[in-house]
Amino acid sequence: MLSDYARTLADYLIAAALIGSAMYLTYNILRKFGVKPETASGYTLIVPWLLGFVIWTAYPILASLYYSFTDFNGLQPPRWVGLENYKNLLERGSYFWPSLRMTLLYGAISLPIGLTLALLIAMVLAREDVRFIGFWRTMFYLPAVIPTVATLVLWIWLLSTNGLVNQILSPIYNLIGMEKPSWFTDPTYALPGLIIMSLWGVFGANTVILLAGIKNIPRELYEAVAVDGGGAWAKFWHVTLPMVSPTLFYTLVLGIIGAVKTFEPGVFINLPRATGTFLQVLVYQYAFGTRALMGYASALSWLMLLIILILTALVFRSSALWVYYEGERR
Amino acid sequence: MATTTTARTSAAEKPTYLYKVQSLAVKVLVYMVLLLGLSIVIIPIYWMIATSLKTDTALFLIPPQWFPDPIQWSNYIEVWQLVPLARYFANSVFVTLLAILGEIITSALVAYGFARFRFPGRGVLFSIMLATMMLPSIITLIPSFIIWARWLGRYDTYSPLTVGSLFAWGPAYIFLLRQFFLTIPRDIEEAAIIDGGNLLQIFGYIMLPLVRPALLAITILSFTGNWNNFLSPLIYLSTPEKFTLPLGLYQFNKSLAGGSEAPKWNMMMAMAVLMTIPIIVLYFRAQRYFIEGITVGAVKG
Numbered sequence: 090m091l092s093d094y095a096r097t098l099a100d101y102l103i104a105a106a107l108i109g110s111a112m113y114l115t116y117n118i119l120r121k122f123g124v125k126p127e128t129a130s131g132y133t134l135i136v137p138w139l140l141g142f143v144i145w146t147a148y149p150i151l152a153s154l155y156y157s158f159t160d161f162n163g164l165q166p167p168r169w170v171g172l173e174n175y176k177n178l179l180e181r182g183s184y185f186w187p188s189l190r191m192t193l194l195y196g197a198i199s200l201p202i203g204l205t206l207a208l209l210i211a212m213v214l215a216r217e218d219v220r221f222i223g224f225w226r227t228m229f230y231l232p233a234v235i236p237t238v239a240t241l242v243l244w245i246w247l248l249s250t251n252g253l254v255n256q257i258l259s260p261i262y263n264l265i266g267m268e269k270p271s272w273f274t275d276p277t278y279a280l281p282g283l284i285i286m287s288l289w290g291v292f293g294a295n296t297v298i299l300l301a302g303i304k305n306i307p308r309e310l311y312e313a314v315a316v317d318g319g320g321a322w323a324k325f326w327h328v329t330l331p332m333v334s335p336t337l338f339y340t341l342v343l344g345i346i347g348a349v350k351t352f353e354p355g356v357f358i359n360l361p362r363a364t365g366t367f368l369q370v371l372v373y374q375y376a377f378g379t380r381a382l383m384g385y386a387s388a389l390s391w392l393m394l395l396i397i398l399i400l401t402a403l404v405f406r407s408s409a410l411w412v413y414y415e416g417e418r419r
Numbered sequence: 420m421a422t423t424t425t426a427r428t429s430a431a432e433k434p435t436y437l438y439k440v441q442s443l444a445v446k447v448l449v450y451m452v453l454l455l456g457l458s459i460v461i462i463p464i465y466w467m468i469a470t471s472l473k474t475d476t477a478l479f480l481i482p483p484q485w486f487p488d489p490i491q492w493s494n495y496i497e498v499w500q501l502v503p504l505a506r507y508f509a510n511s512v513f514v515t516l517l518a519i520l521g522e523i524i525t526s527a528l529v530a531y532g533f534a535r536f537r538f539p540g541r542g543v544l545f546s547i548m549l550a551t552m553m554l555p556s557i558i559t560l561i562p563s564f565i566i567w568a569r570w571l572g573r574y575d576t577y578s579p580l581t582v583g584s585l586f587a588w589g590p591a592y593i594f595l596l597r598q599f600f601l602t603i604p605r606d607i608e609e610a611a612i613i614d615g616g617n618l619l620q621i622f623g624y625i626m627l628p629l630v631r632p633a634l635l636a637i638t639i640l641s642f643t644g645n646w647n648n649f650l651s652p653l654i655y656l657s658t659p660e661k662f663t664l665p666l667g668l669y670q671f672n673k674s675l676a677g678g679s680e681a682p683k684w685n686m687m688m689a690m691a692v693l694m695t696i697p698i699i700v701l702y703f704r705a706q707r708y709f710i711e712g713i714t715v716g717a718v719k720g
Contacts, residue, residue: 090506093661094513097577101517104582108525127536130618134532137525138548138593141586146551149559149566156561163565213452218442227706228457231464234702234709236647238665239691242672243467246684253466256483289463294713301714350555353649357672369557376561377654383561390557397555 112136156387163383174388185389187365189396191280195367196348199284204340206288207295212329214296215303226297233294241357244286248272254285276363283354291347295340302336303329331413338404338412345400349393368393471495471688478684491685498689506660507667511694514580514652514663515645521584522592522641523634529587530596531622535608552590556650564654579655580648580663589644592637595712599633600626636712639705643698664694 112133119129157174159167178185214225232240247253250271255262262269272282310328319327355370366374368389376386470478471494472487498504533545568574587593603626611621627634652666662670668690675682702709 093577097581100573100578100582104585108585128538131532131536131538131541134536135529135544137585138529138587141588142551145563145583145586145588146554146559149562152562153558163569210452210456213449216449218446219449225453228460232460234698235695236665236698238649238668239695242668242687242691243463246470246688247463247466251479251481253483256481293460297710298714346553346555350557357669372557387561393555394558401553
């Protein structure tokens, strides 16, 4: 046990020493070539990130692009196969399409609902007549503090066939003559189950972020609307929404990236085959499963990157229509 | 409170009366929304704690047993024997501490460099750094695994989970700290330079104390991030004794899911509660910094 720690500690210290010497060398070499102290200091200070970027980001991106065109199991050297991985994924990907559908649906449903709810609660909390705001904020943010895996196990238990949710809802099931759903094993209910779970986990964090955005709105703007005879709706539509739109945009972008990157639920829950699973889980299963299809998995991860890029580009594009930046004149 | 009769008789009072009723109705509505939200948040958390204190037979009662009867505190002792929980805790603490330390020191150095020194290419490099925030880690996962496992022979060690932190691996932290460094007046450093301080002295003795709130905020972000991290331990660790808490809970859940006996939800919930406690304690003690950490990007960015 202690030897495990000692080994890592040694690695850690060696890496720290290497980075330290890299910084030392950078400074002295730059100074020797007559670079100004300020410039040399700047480069020296960013050396840890620069090294990290080259070793842990730039190289891996290029390597994974290369792997995606190869047949690679991690042990033998990669064998070039051209576009075969991509072709197989798109044409014969019996898992890929359902999983893509599921990942996108998951994001497309949970994000709007989650953000609307968060905005609603944030607006309520921002009211001046709400007392104990600290208390409410503390409580609403609580689910976001609980470790993801703990939340997951809790919700698997809550949504089990005889779990609390089904028991609380059983009068409603009886009323509409419906069987108790087994949330995560029935393809019809798997996605709603996952969405309920994610809403519970993230909406507190979004609420707090949006609340900060709303609290930043100058009060004069509301007073101006009131002077013009505008009511609550006018205040929301002409002040709150435009003023909070940059914050909403930020949470939306983070939410999209987060949704495409969803991982833990797909690993903890054995989702029915027909539902597919989250794309990132698929990458994990291909690369680290028994067959170690690392080339194939790399191709899939590149498709994921493309999806994220397309979605965020669309959101950024659309932002001109609905995001209002103060000080910007159009 | 005005009564209906006075409102009807006196026309002058009518608007205020209406206004009062209206504002009362709004108030009731507001608190109803908040209470509904609160119960949605609280009931699952309560259920987690209640379940963790139940006997095996009380778990599946219909209707559900809202208050555990009897309260079986011994679950919290038994769970340590059922899974190597002490090992998981030690492993999680070890990994989290090293990762936080590396992350904080290096992100502060890099943020200081980006915030305070002019050098050619700074803008481009900073944009690249921000762009990596958007990069899904899954892209770099497989090559990083090859580097750690095949080239460096560090599979099933904690090195892949900790050493990377020394390379300022959290672009969001760098961004956040830089925003704080930018708010500090330059005169402070200039005075120190005149007094003959060198770069590291100025950084360590003057700049770091000035951005203490930001450092605490990223300490908390980094703590929760590393404490909760699941993906890296999952791919890098294989010996069960080396597992961190999240991976241990996964293992526990998996070992019970396929078994013939009913899942021990009480034990799993006890473990979930135990691994949540450190974060909850931190949350209630340093809440300001939690909020600061998550909102700064949205509002200042």
